[in-house]
Amino acid sequence: MITLIGIELYKLFKKWRTYIGFIAITVLVPIIQIAISIEGQKTLNFMTRSIQQSFLFVGNFLNSYLVSYLIMNSLYIHIPFLVTLAAGDLLAGEATAGTYRMLLTRPVSRFNVVTSKFLAGIIYTFLLVMWLAVLSLGIGTLIFGTGELIVMKSSALIIFSRNDILWRFASAYIFAVISMSVVTSLAFLFSSLVENSIGPIITTMAIIIAFIIISAIDVNAFRIIKPYLFTSYMGAWSSFFDKPADLETAWKAIGVLSAHIIILFSITLYIFKKKDILT
Amino acid sequence: MKKFFILIILIPFLSFPQSKDPRIILDNVKKTFSKIKDYEVSVDIKLDVSFLKVPETHATIYYKQPDKIYIASKDFALLPKGALDFSPAGFMKGNYTALFDREEIYDGTKTVVIKTIPLGESSDIVLTTFWIDPSKNIIRKVEVSTKVNGTFTIELKYDANSGYIQLPSSLVFKFNISKLNIPKRFTNQDESEQSKNYSKKSATGTVYIVYSNYKVNRGLPDSLFNTKK
């Protein structure tokens, strides 16, 4: 199995499209950081304006943590697309290339083939999120330095002292890996159904966008189905940035998202085991 | 400690009946404080405010007569503007009318309650009430009503053993702001509904400040206060 995962990772990282996600993050994160370094103080002042009427702030709030938090917030919609790009190709790519025939006539079980590909996809997702984390926090620290994290929630303005921040980011990024893995699993499922990777990519993105729109529109009918949309749980990373951290919400979301991953993967496995390879 | 209690018990007896003229009382307070040309003090700030979830912070406050004040922190500090400057002059800016209200035992000490009303329309302050310990000429409590920012009270405690009786050892700032708008930025789309109705509610809060390690009259340079604000 480890050999298989190794092979899948090797194949994955020999493909150009695998790097699109990393390149996109490598380009986007510094751009956001530069933009914030220019405009950030103004924005920060604007955000805290009403509180500044009565309170005096001292400290470096425009720091790598705040910027990482903002990046996390703004890229949450975009990273799924990057994840899908590679995940949608995992199985369909072999169908397109015709390499299924070569791969599946080897003495390996289909279970192992699918599982190793899936795990390679999860590892890819993990690395992508970690890359985001490293760039956000790493370059952020170089540009802005560290400090306290100021977070504006609708219920309160929260400031976390610097020794109370990193575990929150670590948790949030791990959470992000889990929620992005749902996207991976979904794209992977679609990838098992078709013979080219465009379909899975578009379908996955369409589902995510549709779910997000439904989540965003505040209509009663939608409110009822909202708990059943996995996208409703993807934002729960921010509950680590509550004071105290809203672990109940986080765990619930982790539970729901993990269940999605398991179910989506099981369906993929079932489909793939029964699939006739005709390409 | 024991000494301290004895002192507190004795204070009412030791105090001589003094003039009830509120202006004189307030001037005495100012005069007492004016011996402090400048100070530097470490502060520990603890906020108990519903809409501000902030850890306990440490900072250094620099003050210089008449009204220069500067706060610095290695990490960060957040404190109510009203709690920054406890100098009597800070509470009595501009022209005002002072009225003697009553005498009251406040926190075990006989105090004189004086109300001041600012003259003119410019001030946000509607009414300020002082609880003054006339024996030491120090303010024990201030209550301020404002037009826009609600009301707030400041309670000051002093350490009798410190060299400077006019410098408090702790301060409790309580406020009640009738309307407070927190812009909905930085917030996630899917935050629960309960938080939505928050913004327009009145907000109360308490801020605890503990002062320690006063360094008084060391001749702080003016430049210190110009660095940044």
Place this chain on the structure above:
Amino acid sequence: MHSEKVIEIVNLSKQFKEVKAVDDLELTVYRGDVFGFLGPNGAGKSTTIRMLLSLIKPTGGEIKLFGKSLRKERISILRDIGAIVEKPDFYGYLSAFKNLEILGRLSQTDVSQKRIMKVLEFVGLEKRYKSKVKTFSHGMKQRLGIAQALLHDPQLIILDEPTTGLDPQGMKEIRELIFHLSGVEKKTIFLSSHILSEVEQVANRMIILNKGRKIVEGSVSDLLNRNVLQVSFEVDDASTAEMKIKETAWGTKLKSSAKERLVFSLQHNEIAELNKFFIQNGVDVSAVIPTRSLEEYFLSIMEKNSI
């Protein structure tokens, strides 16, 4: 002679929605066979091969390889099979060597770097081992396909239309390769093709498949001899013989004549009769050769079945 059954297919069928791609197929391949699997395009050859390799699940029937059920012992069976299924497709973004390395590692047998280079050499790609496969021509890919099929030294080699898209030289190479694998390396070979001439030259046994059904099965020599219709007679004096022939009804059956050869179109029982005729008329017959390839026979069967 035929002791061990390498492939045994019983009642095999595959239904794709309305289409019955393979219908109640039975065949047996013995160890050492070069088995020709013939049929026109769409006859169900590929579907059968895919079922043999477990790429497609049969709707009915049973496949046994090396005496083991494919359904139950798929992995241990696949370890001993090397295959090219239709056109050879590889990971184009990887080198020839890397492709083989990956496939070798998937084969559960120790495929050393030396072994990879050896098979690359065997198919004549050793100089291009570092090149990405996407830069390869079809012929090169085909050869790489053979390399991957041989990589793990399997007992059974399944070649699905191995000469598709190859030039005559390439076809010849494949033929020689099959001779080598069968003759020298003693492999069992299952060769599918829609070109009869390709099969008849190398196979010892074959079946012909059409519309998913078996039409004919047997040894290639038997099939060649059955219903032979075109026979060439080698005679001492063709022109005299021709003259004599044209005086009789045999003349209508004469197809062509050369210096010492007369070619007739005959029923099986007519061969002896004609031979007798020549002898009676003083023509020395030095040889009677059935020159006809299976081709026409094959085509005729195809025609018969397509009606």
